Amino acid sequence: MEKVGAVMVVGAGIGGSQTSLDLADSGYKVYLIESSTSIGGVMAQLDKTFPTNDCAMCIVSPKLVETGRHQNIDLSINCVIEDVSGEAGNFIVKVRKKSLFINPDKCTGCGVCGRECPIEAIDIFNEKLAKYGATSVKYPQAVPLLYAINREVCIGCGICYGVCKAKAVEYDREDEVVDINVGAVVLSPGFDEFIPEEANLYGYGKYKNVVTSIEFERILSASGPYSGRVLRPSDGDIPEKVAFLQCIGSRDYSGVGKPYCSSVCCMYTAKEAVIAHEHMHQIKPTIFSMDVRAYGKDFDKYIIRAQKQYGVQYIRSRVSSIKEVPETKDLRLKYETQDGKIIEEDFHMVVLAVGLNPPDDAKYLAEKFGVELNQYDFAKTDLLNPVQTTKPGIFACGAFSSPKDIPDTVTQASAAAGCVNQLLYEKKGTLITEKSLPPEIFVRGQPPRIGVFICHCGINIGGFLDVPEVTRYAKTLPNVVMSDRNLYTCSADTQTIIKEKVQEYNLNRVIVASCTPRTHEPLFQETIREAGLNRYLFQMANIRDQCSWVHMNDWEAATNKAKDLVRMAVNKARQIEPIERIKLSVTPKALVVGGGISGMVAALNFASQEYETYLVEKEKELGGFAKHIYHTLEGADIQVYVKELIDKIKANKNIHVFTEAQMENIDGYIGNFKSSVIHGEKKERTEFSHGVVVVATGAKEYQPKEFLFGQNENVILQSEFERLLNETDQIKNKKSIVMIQCVGSRNDEHPYCSKMCCAEAIKNALLAKELNPDLEVTILFRDIRTYGFKEQYYRKAREAGVIFIQYDENNPPKINSDLKVEVLTPRNDKIYISTDWLVLSAGIYSDREENEELAKMLKIPLNDDSFFLEAHVKLRPVDFATEGVFIAGIAHCPKTIEDSISQANAAVSRACTILSKDEIEAEGKTARIDITRCIGCGMCIENCAYNAIELVDDRRFGTVASINQVLCKGCGACSGNCRCSAIDILGFTGEQIFEMITGRI
Amino acid sequence: MSFEPKLLGFLCNWCSYAGADLAGVSRIQYPPNMRVIRVMCSGRIDPKFIVQALELGIDGVYVMGCHIGDCHYLEGNYEAVKKYEMTREFLKLVGLDNRIRLDWVSASEGVRFGEVVSKFVNDIKELGPSPLSGDSPDKDLINKVRAIRLAAGSNRMRALVGRERKITEEDNVYGEKYPLEKYKEIMSQAIIEEYERHRILIALEDESKSVKSLASELSVDPSIILEHILTLKGRAQVDFQEIIKNTPIYMRRE
Structure with missing residues (x-):
């Protein structure tokens, strides 16, 4: 069957949203199916998130808005999966879109129906702690902002029908059943508590x-x-x-x-x-x-x-x-x-x-999609690829496969997208449509002709302030050639009206006074662009969310404030100019630094999508630290896996491997890097260009200074113990083994957990017990951190007779030269254990000097512990603030092999959102520099969090700052500090803001 | 009629503007005195914007951004604090510092947005109208605030405020972390100096003056005025004009 360039994502929490955005940005048509009435899942319910105490709503809501608006994402809410057929590359999924009893095309989300509803129903979003109407949205910032009638509590009084000025309420609205044809499915239904x-x-x-x-x-x-x-x-x-x-x-x-x-x-x-x-x-x-x-x-x-x-x-x-x-x-x-x-x-x-818990509908979904669940009713996934379900073409991410936090979910969401890319890459771009737009009307230098559209928003604005008066007032302002008012300015018919008025009055600036630009600016910008105007010739005045709704009891003051806001917008509109978005070509090649498991998985994924890939490894051989690992706790054979990866890489013509290699230089920026590498015995130098970089340089095993390590040959590291167990039969003649956990972790020098050591210790303890059942194994620990399903092995080890004794950080075990271990128990008893081997669970550390070199080349930061620091701990765990550069594996922080593989695939997916495009378009509202005023002090470079500014030599003006429009995000930190006022922010220029300030008076 | 202050708010797009929107969605009622100017990031808020607003007679200016650590642009709000603190210190010189305020409001703090705005309105009501509002504001004070606007926008102040975080939190060009206390001292000193210098420049706009007459006009010790004049001469902003009865007269240079 022919493959299809579309993907279905089931469940629109933070995981499903991320997968959808990744895939939609890489050129796939995405059908995002949600069972509840809004997207965002549990994260939208949270107050703050650890470890940064970020406000959950602040960080998640822009992402949700983006998901809701993306032109390649078809979002359906209130859905049930009815039937699935087909195979990897071509599935048909029957979806029932349950009726909301409100027409989604007409509902403007104004909320009057919910306010007037006489039924006080319990509010599920607020965990039943508050009341809500039978007609409701889940929460105020819900995406999509559509109201729905909850038939379970609705008494059918008919009031909402009357109050809805948009005529969106349809009590006889029926379910819709559709067949959706997709090439792959990502399941992200989350969890239930x-x-x-x-x-x-x-x-x-x-x-x-x-x-x-x-x-x-x-x-x-x-x-x-x-x-x-x-x-x-x-x-x-x-x-x-x-x-x-x-x-x-x-x-x-x-x-x-x-x-x-x-x-x-x-x-x-x-x-x-x-x-x-x-x-x-x-x-x-x-x-x-x-x-x-x-x-x-x-x-x-x-x-x-x-x-x-x-x-x-x-x-x-x-x-x-x-x-x-x-x-x-x-x-x-x-x-x-x-x-x-x-x-x-x-x-x-x-x-x-x-x-x-697994989601309540886990069994239902598993049966429909034909995937297996594990013993706990979570999705059963591949031992080494945690997003691969038991059925090809169907992937899982987030808490559906095991309990996990937000960054792990987001990483897996991208990883699932990375695996979809591998499956469907030939069909990329086949099912998305690009809008054809008329050429832009040239308006530069012409006197402003401003049109103002004022919205009643049903009664949401019109009920609390004098819209006709504001409309009349707008008409009196300089350069305003027309003003009009609409029942709903955002409705489809008003868009047509706006376009007609642009033509009729030759408008070259448009103002809409209605709700908030945060949600509606893109819609109106699109409308005026369709009318032939540059999309930046637009201004909004927020006279609803920040006026009529918050001054409901003061008609006159609200009206005056609305006039002021319109006047301020007009003042700014007079100053605005068209902005062109800069486009840059992309080199469709990737650089992967580090040839361990993460680097190899990333390189293979790139190469399988036919992107030429450069893989740089500092050792003679590929494989990284995984060469010392035999099995995972769950039983996957790492030696075989690594060998397979190396063979595949050697056989792949799209991958250029450099061993004994070191990056000499990395120049350029997103889409356009130029790098050189010194490699091989003879220190040859090779140059190449590429569009993205994946950092997968790994970390190191701590070499203990404590517990007689290096002084007594029977004091060994966990990795050496693993080798002895797997390669020799020395364990057979041993009587007692003691392991000490947290050696070189969670102390002053390395104040973090190395994450794997508990699992490693239990894995080796179980194997040792299996090889020699009489062996006494004692594990001295601070906390046993067998999170998730690893807990079962902890229990297994206890059942197998492994002895676990807790010690306190301040009273670590003591060792004498005969390898007699003294440990103080929590009950303050001293215990002595003789041991044949003392096995130290040495932690993972990161080499500052080595990492700093690469960090400087790529302009990416390290954290206090010398691991690479991602762009955002919660929602951008694979990206760097420097665009086009991504992170995978232990270079980011200690993690398991499975998680490293996920992150590698995730990095590829993130990179594909760039590589899949012929050219990338920069946001228009960026910083611009006036080099005649710039004195080249370089201060803006330090203020820029995105490394978008550098000093260059200008032929006429000497050293001046230069802003890379592609990297600039338009925050304006540089401008607010510029010594010579040489930097301005398009769309928020000093002059425009001064005009608004003046308009306040 | 009771005094209804005219207030202006500068809100960052991602957190505080969203919080203000949420106040609306939640129908939180608060007094209608503030008009909001949206910027993408609080880091964009130039001290000049704040001072300009006061100069035009606005009774109070509210700056709002994301909570520290939440900045959509990573660290824009850290920059905002520094700029705001400097602006406030300037305004202290003319007793207008209590007319500006900085707050962090998150996208979920709709209720709080209403509360802090109400409080600001009440506080400004208690303070009464800005001495710069109305039809005939005090000319002297206007000049003082103008001096602040120019001083806050001067190369020196912007360099100091822009480098503060790097130098006091990370390291300077010598790899040393400069003590914050000392940096603050330097800042405070610079603020007074630049304020006085710009007052001198403004005082010289209409007519040329001597050190002594400037000293009495600005109520600053003549020896300090002299130092400023010398600095300003060095900056090519002031020039020697003539000597009248043993007293040199200085003029503004354009």
Whole structure:
């Protein structure tokens, strides 16, 4: 069957949105199918995100708006998958688009229906903590902004029909069933949280002041039911003592919860505790946990900060019972401390850190798409490619395959897109349509002829201020040649009217006074562009969101403010000029630095899409550190895998491999790099050009200075132990092995978790036990961090008799020369263990000097621990702020082989959004420099976060700053600081802003 | 009629403008005194914009951006703080510093947006109308604020404010981290100097004057005026004109 250049993405949370954007930007038609009525998923519900405490809504909403507006993304909400047929490359998916009872083409999202609805229904988005109408959107910033009638609670009173001025309400609207033909499917339905059943031992549902973590997230949120004030539900008091209970429904073998670790709860709990204290300083959080699993990038630092800076108290214990104190509604917790004391303590509120369950419809989806689930009902995926389901052509990303946090989800989302690219690359660009536009009318130098369109927005504006008066007033302003008012300026028929008026009045500037430019500016810009005007000859005045809606009780003041806003917009409009977007060609070739697993996977993916690829490895052989690894914890054979990768690379004509190689220079920018490499024994030099760079340089194994390493030959590293187990039978005659965890990790020198060591230790312990069942294996640990499904191996190791003893960072085990280990247990007992081999789980570290060299060449930053620092920890985990440069593998932070492979595919997907284009177009509103004024002080270079400015020599003006229009994002930090006022921002020039200021008077 | 202040807000597109929109979507009611100018990033907000607004008689200016760490452009709001702090210190010189305010408002803080704007309106109401508003504002004060606008836009101040983060948080050209305290001292000194120098330049616009008459006009010690005059001469902004009875007269150079 012929392949199809379209992809279906099921589930539009942050993962599904990212996959869709990647694919749509790479030239595929994307059908994004969502079961609820808006996109954004759980992330849109969150208040802040760890470890940066970023406001979730601030960072996610631009991405959602982009997803909703992308011309290659066909977004359908309220959908059910009915049937799937076909195979990789060509599937047909039958989708039922359930009726919203509101016509999506007519609904403007103005919200009058929701306000007038007499039914107070519970608000699911706010976790039932608030009320909402039967006619509603999920949350105020929802994308798409379409209202829907919830038939389950609607009583059919008919009021919304009457109040909807757009005539969008259609009670008889029926479901629509469509067949969609796609080449691949990405499943990203997310997860459902564990709901602690009523009357169980946590008292959830029975005691008012016991809430789940996601409910608490809404309580924390500034846009939540309590407006960000932390109040307890029973009486609205501020709870001073708040207990957070970890592992609710996770690591639970009782049958009530799930046996696996939910991976994210330790961190989100720390975050919720920190934010709660930040919102209300009187709150003193206590966290009850088993292990603290802060295994991700900069997570441990966050935990330390929570304790030291915010006074969050950690107690290592599982609470055995919770009882409500009837008079106060406080909660009495009973727990055992580590040294064996039983304590009863009262708290004002309890937050249950609920685990992540597979999505409720996992089985349904699996059956429809013919993919298998694992023993926990999550999607079963390939051992080494975590986005590949059991069925070719169908990929999974995000929490559908295992519980994971936002950056891992976003990485996997791109990785899934990377794998789709590999499958469908020949069909790229076949199903997307490009709009043909009329040539632009030349307006430069002509006196402004401004048209002003003022929106009633049904009654949303017109009901609270005098729209006819504002319209009359607009007409009196200088250069305004026409003004008009519309019921809905955003409706399709008004777009036609605007185009007609542009012609009729020869307009060369257009102003719309309505809602917010954040959501509607692109629509109107498109309209005037279709009318032949440059899209930047447009201004908006926000007279709804920031005027009529916020001054509903003051008709006159609101009217005056609207006039002012229109006048300010007119003032600016007089100054605006057409802006041309610069286009640059792209060299469709890739450079991959580092020939370990990440680098090889990335290179092969590029090459399989027929992009010429340069792979640079500093050692003689490809393979990287993986050469020392035999199996993963889950059983994948790494030796075989690495050998296969190397063979494939050698056989691929699109890959140029340089070994014993070092980058000499990397010049240029996104789409147009020129580099040179010194390689081979003879130090040959080769030059080449390329459009993107993937950094996959890996990291190093720590060589311990502690525990007699290097002094006693029986003190060995975990990697050496692995070799001895796999290559020799020396283990057979050993009696006792002791392993020490966190050697060179989580200390002052390397204040982070190396993530893999717990799994490595358990893997080798299990193998050692298998080879020699009489062997005594003891693992000395601080926290066991077998997150996710790795938890099962931790349990297996315990069952196999591996002894786990916890030690305290400040009292590390002591070793004497006979390899007798002394360890102080949590109960303050001293234990002595003799060992044949002392195995050290040495951490991973990054070499500052080596990385700095590459960092300087590429103008990319390193973090405090010398790992490369991505553009945004949450939502851009594979990108650098420097465009066209991407990161994969351990060079980013310690991670597993599977995660490295995902990130490598993700880096390819991100890079393909560039390589797939013949030319890239820069945003028009960028900085421009007047070189006659520039004195070349270079200050703007430091102010630029995007490395878009450099000093160049001008023939007439000497050293001056030069702005790369492609890299510039138009933030204006350079302009606001420029000593000689030589830099201006197109679209926000100083003159334009001065005109607006003047217009305020 | 009670005093209704005219306020201006500079809001970044991604967080605070979105927060203001959310206030609307949530129908949060707040007083209608502020008009918003949207910029992409708070880092774009030039001190000149703020001072210009005050000079034109606006009663208060609100600068808003993303919370620290949340900047859509990575670190624009760090730049914004520095510029704002400098502007505020300038305005202290004429007692107008309490008419400007900086706040971080996130896209989810619609309620808070309403609250902080209401508070600002109330605070400015308590302060009363700007001395620069109305039909006949104090000419002397206008000149002072003009001097601030020019000084804040001067090469020297912009260089200092633009380099502050790099030099005090990372390192200078010698690889040293310059102590913030000392940097602040230098800034404060520069602010006073540039303010006085620009006042001199403005005072010399209409007629040429002597050091002593400038000193009494600006209420600054003559020896300091003299130092400024020398600096301004070096910058080719002031020139010696003539000597009248042992007293040199200086003129503005264009």
